[in-house]
Amino acid sequence: MSGIPVSSIYHHFGSLEQLFVVAQEFAQTEAQGWCDAQLRQISDFPGQRSAFAGFFSELVDGWSCGQRRLAFSWREAQVLATTGDMLTDVAGGWEGLWSGFWQEAGRAFSLGCESIVAARVFENESLLHMLHWRRIVDRAGLAEFGQGLGAWLTGTPMPAAPWREFAREQAMRSVPALPARDAVAMAIVAAAGELIGRGGVAHLTHRAVAQRAGVTLGVVLHRFRTKAQLVEAAFEAIYLSLVSGGEIRPTGADAPLPVADMDEMAGLIIRTPAERGLQELFLAAARDPSLIQFGAQFRYTRGRKSWGTVQAIAGSGREVGNLEAALFSSFASSLARACGTTEGEAARREIQRELQVVADLIANGDSGTCRVS
Known part of the structure; x- marks a missing residue:
């Protein structure tokens, strides 16, 4: 795009990876400036939790739509962070940037330890808000999502969410009919999805898929002749894993999850595989x-x-709706992205701590008091 010879890139930067690092550092500098500007706008606002919902939805929209180039830079760094130490450091730079921002925003709205919930939900929702469907519905649904998060933080009932319910109904109706596959084709599709999840599109080859699926190279080439068709098959597998599965009904627990269950949930998050394939699909x-x-x-x-x-x-005293379930899904997805495959007892305790914070919000609406230290 720049018209500069490839040799000039290697002369000045040594490698494409180094060029990526420099570009990411530049993007992070711009992003830091944007974050600082947002905080300046609320510096004299008498912060209160009841006002947080409006701030949240404007923040997500301003970042994901207004700063789309920077939003892509952040997500590309997350996707590529597993490819080398240099890129892991780049992703760490983004983590530090947003951690600092949410410390300040949390103080501005008196969120205390529950600012981690806002930070996690923002991380996930700002990714999903990059996916455009219908602008009016998306923006209105985002406002409802912010109001739901605000209800958690203030201990008030979940609001109605007619825009999101409409969008959910339309989304369920629009799930595409995927092509009929025999057992061999499904094995190839699953293998392609696993390879993208582990190493990205660059690791997706006919030969690698054949080896992972346990079939010959000729069989893969016959079913999926081009690399583009193979990529489509991989995304089909990832998509199926995302939209499959129904609601899991409770087994009768009427009280907040005990510590043992928190430990089990933490273990599930630690064992969550890298979401690279899902990120690339998004x-x-x-x-x-x-x-x-x-x-x-x-x-x-x-x-x-x-x-x-x-x-x-939540217990049997009230019925959980789609909005609150989506909020928890957003929090858990972000936590898994940040801490999945993490090892060590200290990491497990940190995951448990965050899970307990959000569980307290759901269970008793105890806004402003953290039971965990």
């Missing part, structure tokens, strides 16, 4: 207008697998 849908139908499905069908957990935490 970014592909965000970039490609032809994939717009996926935007609604990715954004508005969340929470089906989380519903039972949230209902168990």
Whole structure:
């Protein structure tokens, strides 16, 4: 795009990886300036939790839509962080940037230890808000999502969410009919999805898929002749894993999850595999207008697998709706992205701490008091 010879890039930067690092550092500097500008705008505002919902939705929209180039830079750094120490450091730079921002924003709205919930939900929702479907519905649904988060933080009832319910219904209706596959084709599709999840599109080859699926190279080439068809098959596998599964109903727990269950949930998050394939699918849908139908499905069908957990935490005194289940799904997805595959007892305790913070919000609406230290 720049018209500069490739040799000049290597002369000045040594490698494409080093060029990526420099570009990321520049993006982080710009992002820091944007974050500082947001905090300056509320520096004299008498912060209160009841005002946080409006701030949250404006923040997500301003970042994901108003700063789209920087938003892509952040997500690309997350995707590539597993490829080398240099890129891991780049991703760490983004983590530090947002950690500092949410410390300040949390103080501005008196969120205390519960600012981690806002930070986690922002991390996930700002990714999903990059997926455009219908602008009016997306923006109105984001406002409802912010109001739901505000209800958690203030201990008030979950608001109605007619825009999100409409979008959810439309999304469920628009789930595409995937092609019929025999057992061999499904094995190839699953293998392609696993390879993208582990190493990205660059690691997806016909030979690698054949080896992982346990079939010959000729069989893969016969079913999926081109690399593009193989990529489509991989995304089909990832998409199926995302939208499959129904609601998991509670098993009768009427009290907040005990410590043993928190430990089990922490273990599940630690064992969560890298979400690279899912991240790449999200970014592909965000970039490609032809994939717009996926935007609604990715954004508005969340929470089906989380519903039972949230209902168990809330207890039998009230019924959990789709909005609250989606909020918990957003929090848990971000936590898994940040801490998945983490090792060590200290990491497990930190995950448990965050889970207990959000469980307290769901269970008793104890806004402003953290039971965990």
